Amino acid sequence: MVSLFVPCEPLIAMGLNGFGVESFSSYVSGAHAQQTFLEKAESTGIPETLCSYHKVFLGAAQLGVMPKPRYIISTNVACDANQITFRELAGQFGVPHFKIDVPYRQNEESVTYVADQLHNMTAFIEEQEHRSLTVGMLRETMTHTARTAENYDRLLTLSADRYLAGDLTAELQATFISHMLLGTVEAEKYTELALKEIRKQPAGRGINILWLHTIPYRSEHVSRRLSNNPDVHITACDMAYESLIPADINNPYESMARRLVYSPFNGPIGHRIDTALQKAKQIRADGIVYFCHWGCKATLGGAALVKRELEAAGYPTLVLDGDACDPRNAGEGQITTRMDAFIEMLKQHKNRSGGGTESA
Structure with missing residues (x-):
């Protein structure tokens, strides 16, 4: 378990x-079966304000x-709840638990410490x-990691003016490809097939949205507006691209450590903002959605600063409150109203700039 x-x-x-x-x-949550697990966790003293992803798996256990x-x-990256929940799981199951401590400071000393x-x-x-694990076995796996990262970066660049059809779960799948499955033959193959498919698509772009943090894919409204829609769609999500940095095959441990230390989800919020701006430029984002998932204190705490800096750089930004897992905290009505208004604003801005799209 990881x-x-x-x-x-x-x-x-x-x-x-893993x-x-x-x-x-x-x-x-996607199967709408989360409620029993959430209520079980809360009935045993787990606070309601804890991340709902964690409450679901704690309740299930x-x-x-x-x-x-x-x-x-x-x-401990990227969630402070990990410190509590995985220790609780290890105690409940009675199994060994290995913890990786990633320092807040992003420097080479931290990389050595994590390596x-x-x-x-x-x-x-x-x-x-x-x-035993041999160095050769690990290097072979890191080769797949390196190729996957390179392919995904090319995919993002091509996504700036080509649309690869998909629903909201496409970014969820990409998140697992770039984390737990990173290093597998299958992850590399996934990115190869995605590249092959997007190259077949005609040039032409709708409204490109950069999504920051988790995606509420169970939201019917968000799904209806952004799934399989060439006119308005999520072009990139930081949960998927954050770990895809160049990999050093000859120094696998340092390479993996650098991925953790320099993750946009570690260290000061300014690093996450800088990375978002780089990706927004790469995909030619028309707007950015910063999703404040229930219980994620780091994301909530940085909302005002993130919005200010992204908009100062010229990217309209919507700070959207909700819960990607628990409908009780999702506020579907306010999500619907605010998403519709934001999309309409982006469409008007695009039309004024001469890059109009059809009605979404």
Whole structure:
């Protein structure tokens, strides 16, 4: 069992699949089956203000629905709730737990510190599995990581003026491709097929939206407006692209550590803003949605600064409050009203600038 931001290449190189609890919560929520698990977690003292993704998998574990893992690996990036929930899961299941501590400071000293922990993580996995990981096995996996990152970067560039049809879950799938599945042959193949498909599409662009943070794909309104819509669509999401930086195959541990330390979800909010601006330019974003998911304190706390800086750079920005997992906190009415108004504003701006789209 792993948390979303854990570098999984050592597991993959040994033929193991990390069970992502966030993906479990996403699946359960998408099936509209989350309520029982949320209520179970809250009934045992878990605060209502905790991230609903975490409450879903905690409730599922408490009810015996989640399978018992052999061991757990987690990191404090990108959610402080990880410190509580994965320790709780390890205690409940009675299994070993390895924690990766990523310093707030983004420098090479932090990279070295995290790389040492990743060496220890591999030793931990070897001890649990009773077999060894060779450098050659890890380098082969990192080769897939490097190619996947390169392909995805090309995909984003092409997405600036070509539309690859997909619904809201496409970005969710890309998030898992770029995290728990990063380093697999399948992840590389996914990006190859996406590149092949987008190159077939005719040039021409609708309204490109850069989405920051989780996507409320279970929202009927957001899905209806942004799914399979060439005129208005999510072109990139920072949850998917944040880990796709150039990989150093010859220094795998330092490369994985750098991915964590310099993640836009680690360190000061200014780093996340800078990365968003780089990607907004790359995909030629017409507007940016900053989604404040219920319980995510870091995202909520940075909302005002993010909006100010992105709009100062020329990108209309909508700060949207909601919950990607729990409909009780989603506020579908306000999401509908504010999303419609924002999209209409972007359409008018695009028409004035001479790049009009058909009615969405």
